Amino acid sequence: xxxxxxxxxxxxxxxxxxxxxxxxxxxxxxxxxxxxxxxxxxxxxxxxxxxxxxxxxxxxxxxxxxxxxxxxxxxxxxxxxxxxxxxxxxxxxxxxxxxxxxxxxxxxxxxxxxxxxxxxxxxxxxxxxxxxxxxxxxxxxxxxxxxxxxxxxxxxxxxxxxxxxxxxxxxxxxxxxxxxxxxxxxxxxxxxxxxxxxxxxxxxxxxxxxxxxxxxxxxxxxxxxxxxxxxxxxxxxxxxxxxxxxxxxxxxxxxxxxxxxxxxxxxxxxxxxxxxxxxxxxxxxxxxxxxxxxxxxxx
Numbered sequence: 001x002x003x004x005x006x007x008x009x010x011x012x013x014x015x016x017x018x019x020x021x022x023x024x025x026x027x028x029x030x031x032x033x034x035x036x037x038x039x040x041x042x043x044x045x046x047x048x049x050x051x052x053x054x055x056x057x058x059x060x061x062x063x064x065x066x067x068x069x070x071x072x073x074x075x076x077x078x079x080x081x082x083x084x085x086x087x088x089x090x091x092x093x094x095x096x097x098x099x100x101x102x103x104x105x106x107x108x109x110x111x112x113x114x115x116x117x118x119x120x121x122x123x124x125x126x127x128x129x130x131x132x133x134x135x136x137x138x139x140x141x142x143x144x145x146x147x148x149x150x151x152x153x154x155x156x157x158x159x160x161x162x163x164x165x166x167x168x169x170x171x172x173x174x175x176x177x178x179x180x181x182x183x184x185x186x187x188x189x190x191x192x193x194x195x196x197x198x199x200x201x202x203x204x205x206x207x208x209x210x211x212x213x214x215x216x217x218x219x220x221x222x223x224x225x226x227x228x229x230x231x232x233x234x235x236x237x238x239x240x241x242x243x244x245x246x247x248x249x250x251x252x253x254x255x256x257x258x259x260x261x262x263x264x265x266x267x268x269x270x271x272x273x274x275x276x277x278x279x280x281x282x283x284x285x286x287x288x289x290x291x292x293x294x295x296x297x298x299x
Contacts, residue, residue, distance in 0.1 A: 004160040005102045007138035009033040011145050012070055012100075016041045021068040022149060027055040029073040029102070053082040059097045060089030068098070068149055074108065075101035075117035075159065083123060091127050096153035100145065104161030104192075105240050105265050106279040118241045118265035121214065124157055125244070131156045131173070132215035134191035134239065139168035140212050147173050161239065162276055163192040169210060175218035178225065182206040185233035185298050186225045188245075190214060193285060197237045200290035204298060214238075214245060219252035232258040235294055239285070241265050261297045263290065 009030055015022045016037050023044040024034060031047045038045040044067075048054045052073060059069040071078065078101045079086065090097055101120065108115035124130050131154055135141040141160055148156040169177065176188065179198070184205040189197035194210055201208060207225050211218070226232045232253070236245050243262030250260065265283050280286050284293060 001164065002138055003162060004135060004138050004141040004164060005030070005162075006033075007142050008072070008100055008102075008145060008158075008160060011142045012072075013037040015070075015146070015149055016044055019068070019149065021066070023062050023067045023069045025055055025059050025062070025069050025071045027052050027073045027077065029077070052077045053085050056082045056085035056097075057089050059099075060085070060093055060095055063090070063095035063097055063153065064093065068096070068153070070098045070100060070145075070149065072100045072102070074103040074115060075105075075120045076103070076115055079120040079123055079157070080117055086124075087127060090155055091129070096155045098145070098148045098156045098158065100158045100160065102160050104159065104163060104276070106270075107162040107276045109273045109276050109279050112273060113269060120159065120240065121157075122241050122244045125215070129155055130215055131213070133158045133173065133213050135160065135171070135212050136165040136191040136194050136210075137168035138164065140171045143171045144173065144212065147171075159191070159240075161192050163239065163280065165192060165195045169194075169212070171212050173213050175213070176209040176211050176221045178221075179208045179210050180206075181228075182208075183230035185231050185235065186222065186229055187235045187237065187294065188222070190236070190238045193237050193239050193290075196280075196285065196287045196290055199287035200294055204295065206298060217245060217248035217252070219248065222249065222252050223256070226253060226256060226258065231298075232256055233298055234258060234260045235297060236260070236262045236264070237285075237290060238262070238264040241267070259297075261293070263293055
């Protein structure tokens with residue numbers, strides 16, 4: 001199966017052909033994958049070099065000029081390093097762009113801490129008005145990218161990773177999808193952690209919701225599912241910093257007595273870099289690790 005990043009570059013190249021408003025802004029990363037697109041659209045494929053702050057600044061300028069920029073690099077270089085420009089050149093100016101990251105939390109584990117970004121969505125949560133998509137399959141990544149580009153002048157972040165589910169689901173950019181029903185609590189599985197979550201809850205009487213879009217947070221669906229369950233226990237399984245969406249659960253259920261467990265990447269830095277698969281296991285985000293956490297909490 002092709003990766004989400006491969007599907008992204010192919011789809012973005014098609015969008016350049018289809019929509020004259022689309023521009024792709026790069027900072028070296030994936031530039032080799034846009035060689036043909038740059039020949040066809042030299043004025044709308046821009047590589048700023050290893051200048052991530054400029055990557056966002058140029059995107060803001062293109063948006064002010066009426067274009068729909070897609071900015072792309074690894075998550076740590078797209079959100080963390082140029083965060084001031086994201087805050088000022090996009091948010092403060094009230095213009096939109098589609099930021100598409102690669103690398104997830106630790107896909108580039110061998111690159112060390114500079115290439116790891118488990119806190120990207122928590123950081124974007126400090127800003128206003130962002131839509132955040134976390135696809136779990138290349139097909140979902142394509143559908144969400146096309147939706148984001150067509151979504152007026154909104155500010156959208158699409159988080160791509162090497163980890164992917166075996167099968168795609170029809171994406172719903174506006175909310176969560178119920179995959180199974182149960183009375184013993186509600187488990188929200190985000191993006192590429194769906195397969196491991198479904199394996200982990202095998203035999204447990206729980207509702208499973210799938211989220212490929214996490215912002216806006218789908219509070220109405222969560223409230224309805226919690227009210228339908230016999231127990232108001234909620235587990236969030238997120239492929240980034242553990243507890244990132246816990247405040248949104250608390251707000252959604254502010255008038256409902258409940259318990260919530262946020263499962264995700266830990267704050268402790270793993271210095272034996274290894275592979276992303278080893279990081280998944282080390283953070284307890286494989287099926288066995290999730291089973292232990294979820295069964296203990298939901299028992």
